[in-house]
Amino acid sequence: xxxxxxxxxxxxxxxxxxxxxxxxxxxxxxxxxxxxxxxxxxxxxxxxxxxxxxxxxxxxxxxxxxxxxxxxxxxxxxxxxxxxxxxxxxxxxxxxxxxxxxxxxxxxxxxxxxxxxxxxxxxxxxxxxxxxxxxxxxxxxxxxxxxxxxxxxxxxxxxxxxxxxxxxxxxxxxxxxxxxx
Numbered sequence: 001x002x003x004x005x006x007x008x009x010x011x012x013x014x015x016x017x018x019x020x021x022x023x024x025x026x027x028x029x030x031x032x033x034x035x036x037x038x039x040x041x042x043x044x045x046x047x048x049x050x051x052x053x054x055x056x057x058x059x060x061x062x063x064x065x066x067x068x069x070x071x072x073x074x075x076x077x078x079x080x081x082x083x084x085x086x087x088x089x090x091x092x093x094x095x096x097x098x099x100x101x102x103x104x105x106x107x108x109x110x111x112x113x114x115x116x117x118x119x120x121x122x123x124x125x126x127x128x129x130x131x132x133x134x135x136x137x138x139x140x141x142x143x144x145x146x147x148x149x150x151x152x153x154x155x156x157x158x159x160x161x162x163x164x165x166x167x168x169x170x171x172x173x174x175x176x177x178x179x180x181x
Contacts, residue, residue, distance in 0.1 A: 004170045005058055005080075005099035007033035007066065011107040013150060014135045015066060017127040018161065026164040028128070030145060033101070034061040035166065054082055058099050066130060067116040077105035083173035096166055098173040108132050112152040131159060138171075 007015045015033040019026055041052050042060060058080060062068050079102040087095045106114070111132060134156070137148040145163045148156050 001038040002094050002096040002166065003034060003036050003038055003057055003061065003099070004032040004096050004166055005034040005061070005101050006170055006174055007062070008100065008102045008135070009107050009111055009132070010102065010104050012135060013108050013132050015111075016131040016133045016147070016149075017065070018129050018131065020126050020128045023126065026162070029162045029164050030131075030167060031164045032098075032167050032170045033130075034058065034065045034099075035164070036061050036065055038097075053097070055080060058101065062101070063117065064120060065127075067118070067120045068114065069117045072106070072114050073103075074105060077103065079104060081177070083170070083177050086169050086173070093166060096169065098170045100174050100177070108150050109154070133159075 009015070016030050017033060017035070018030050019028060021028045036057075038048065038053065038057055039060075040046060040048065041056065048057075059073075059075060059078065062073055062078075063070055081100050083098040083100055085095060085097045087093055131147075131149040132151075134148040134150065137146075139146045141160070143162070144160045146158060146160050149159055150156055
C-alpha cells in the first residue's frame with residue numbers, strides 16, 4: 001500500500017520533491033511531498049492499527065522523506081487529513097492512500113532556515129531536490145506540470161516537469177475535498 005501526502009507550509013506553499021534521474025520510478029519526475037510505502041510501526045509491533053495507518057506512518061514520513069528534524073516537528077502544529085484512496089489502473093499501480101498535511105508553524109522563510117537532517121539517507125527512489133512551490137501557480141501544459149518555485153533567497157522561477165501519475169491522483173483528491181469543505 002502506498003502512502004501519498006501533499007505537505008503545505010502555513011503560507012500556502014507546497015513542498016514538491018523531484019526524484020533523481022536514476023530512481024527506479026519515477027525517474028526525474030515530481031511526486032507527492034510524501035510518497036512512501038506503508039511501513040510497520042517503528043516501535044517493533046508486527047501489526048498495523050488504524051492510528052498507524054491514518055496518522056503515525058504519515059507523521060514518521062515527514063522526517064524520513066522530507067528530512068525534517070523531529071525537533072522541528074511539533075505534532076500539535078500539524079493538521080493532517082485523510083483525503084481518500086485509489087489506484088492508478090493505467091500504471092497497474094498498488095493501492096494508494098492520499099493525505100494532506102499543513103505544517104502550521106512553518107512558513108517558506110522558516111523552512112529555508114531549518115537545518116534539514118542530513119543524516120537521513122534515502123536509499124530507494126531518492127529525491128534530487130525539494131521545491132517550495134506556489135500551489136496557486138500549478139498548470140498542466142503539454143502533459144507537464146508548470147509551477148513557480150520560491151528559492152531560498154525568496155526569488156521565484158518557473159519549473160516544467162513530468163509528474164508521477166499518483167501525484168495527480170493526490171492533487172485530484174485534494175481539490176475534490178476542497179469542494180466539500
